[in-house]
Amino acid sequence: MMKFLRAVLAVATLAAVVPFGAPDAHAAMTNSEARAKLLAYLTRIGQSPNEMLSGQNAGHADGSQGDQYISGLVTSTGKYPAILGIDLGFKLVGSVPGGAIDYMTSYWNNGGLITLSMSPENPMTGGDPWDVSNADFDQIFSPGTQANQRWMQVLDNVYGVLNRLKQAGVIVLWRPLHEANGGWFWWGGNDNGRWVTPAQYKRLWTQMYDYFVNVKGLDNLLWVYAPNCQDSSDLKSVTYYYPGSAYVDVVGLDCYTNDMSIVGSRGSYTQAVSLGKPVAMTEWGPQNNSNAPFDNRFTLGLKTAYPRLSYFMYWHSWPGNKRAIVDFPNANALMKDTNVLSLGQLDWRTQTP
Numbered sequence: 001m002m003k004f005l006r007a008v009l010a011v012a013t014l015a016a017v018v019p020f021g022a023p024d025a026h027a028a029m030t031n032s033e034a035r036a037k038l039l040a041y042l043t044r045i046g047q048s049p050n051e052m053l054s055g056q057n058a059g060h061a062d063g064s065q066g067d068q069y070i071s072g073l074v075t076s077t078g079k080y081p082a083i084l085g086i087d088l089g090f091k092l093v094g095s096v097p098g099g100a101i102d103y104m105t106s107y108w109n110n111g112g113l114i115t116l117s118m119s120p121e122n123p124m125t126g127g128d129p130w131d132v133s134n135a136d137f138d139q140i141f142s143p144g145t146q147a148n149q150r151w152m153q154v155l156d157n158v159y160g161v162l163n164r165l166k167q168a169g170v171i172v173l174w175r176p177l178h179e180a181n182g183g184w185f186w187w188g189g190n191d192n193g194r195w196v197t198p199a200q201y202k203r204l205w206t207q208m209y210d211y212f213v214n215v216k217g218l219d220n221l222l223w224v225y226a227p228n229c230q231d232s233s234d235l236k237s238v239t240y241y242y243p244g245s246a247y248v249d250v251v252g253l254d255c256y257t258n259d260m261s262i263v264g265s266r267g268s269y270t271q272a273v274s275l276g277k278p279v280a281m282t283e284w285g286p287q288n289n290s291n292a293p294f295d296n297r298f299t300l301g302l303k304t305a306y307p308r309l310s311y312f313m314y315w316h317s318w319p320g321n322k323r324a325i326v327d328f329p330n331a332n333a334l335m336k337d338t339n340v341l342s343l344g345q346l347d348w349r350t351q352t353p
Contacts, residue, residue: 029349031219035171038113039222039249041348042278046310050339052303053346055115055313056325057085057283061100061161069316072326079335080343081325083173084112085313088158089119089129101164108170112343115173115224115282115313118158122186123150132189137200141207155208159216166220175224175282177205179254181236182228188241198241205243226252226282230266238271250310251275252282258294259287260305273308281312285323296325296334303339 029037045051056069074080084107086100104114122131124139124147139147165172180201183189187204188196205225212218225248227238238253251272255263263269263281272279281302286294302309315323325331335342 053311055083229255254283
C-alpha cells in the first residue's frame with residue numbers, strides 16, 4: 001500500500017508543473033454525462049488517422065508492485081501514460097487497499113484515465129482463474145450453492161471498489177472476464193477439451209452487468225469486451241463470446257506478438273471493428289516474454305496497420321516476463337511521439353457526445 005501512497009504524492013506533485021487538461025470541468029458533470037463524453041472521445045480517437053492513447057498496467061491492486069511501471073516511465077521519459085491500468089486478480093478482489101483507490105482517483109483528477117481488469121478465482125472449485133476443471137455454470141446462478149455464494153461475494157467486493165470510484169467521479173474502463181476465447185480461464189474453457197458456450201458466457205456477463213448497473217446503480221462504467229487475438233486455430237473467434245451491443249461499450253484485443261500481422265490474424269481486427277464500438281489494444285507486448293527482442297518503436301506501427309485503434313495498454317511485468325514499456329528500448333521514442341497521447345493531452349471533457 002505504501003508504494004501506492006507514494007505514487008499519489010508523485011502525481012500530485014507533478015500536477016503543479018504539467019498542464020493536465022481541465023479536470024475541474026468534470027465537477028459540473030454527472031457521471032452519466034462524463035461517461036458519454038469519454039465514450040465519444042474514444043470513438044473520435046479511433047477515427048483519427050494518427051492518434052492513439054498510451055496505457056500501462058501498474059500491477060495488482062494489493063500494492064505489491066505499486067507504481068514502479070508508472071514512476072519508472074516518468075523518470076525515463078518525463079511522461080505519464082494517458083491510461084493507468086490496475087488488475088483486480090485472484091483473491092485481491094476482496095482486499096483492495098484504500099491507497100490503491102486513492103492512487104486511481106488522484107490519477108483521474110490529474111487528467112488521466114482509469115481501466116480496471118478482473119481475473120477472479122473459479123467460484124465452482126475455489127481454484128485460480130486458470131482452473132478449468134469444472135464448468136458447471138448452473139451452480140453459479142443457483143442461489144444457495146457454494147459457487148453462487150462465492151461469485152456473489154466477488155461481485156460485492158468489486159462493487160465496493162467501483163462504488164468508491166463512482167463517488168469520486170471516476171469513470172472506469174471496466175474490463176472483466178477477458179480472453180475467454182483462449183480457453184485458458186474458467187470463464188472460457190473447461191476440462192476435457194470442452195468450451196463454455198456463448199450462451200453461458202453471455203449469461204455470466206449480463207448477470208454482472210445487471211447487478212452492477214441496475215441493482216447497484218453504478219453509472220461510471222464503460223464496459224470493455226476483450227478477447228484474445230485469434231493467433232491460433234485453437235482459439236475461438238473474436239466475436240464468439242460477444243455479449244451483445246447493449247452490454248458492451250468498447251471492444252479490446254489482447255495480443256502479444258513481434259509480428260504486426262498477428263493482430264489481424266484470422267480476421268481478429270476486422271471482426272472487432274465490425275462490432276461498431278471503439279476498438280483498443282487492451283493488452284500488448286512481445287510474444288516470447290523476456291527472451292524476445294522487442295523495441296517500443298514497434299508499437300508506433302499499430303495505428304498505421306490498424307487505424308481504428310484508440311489506445312494501447314502494456315501489461316505489467318513479473319519474474320521472467322518483461323511486459324512494461326520501461327522494460328524495452330526506446331521508451332522515449334514511443335512516449336514522446338507526437339501521435340501518442342499521454343496524460344495532460346486528453347481533451348475528452350470538451351467532447352460532444
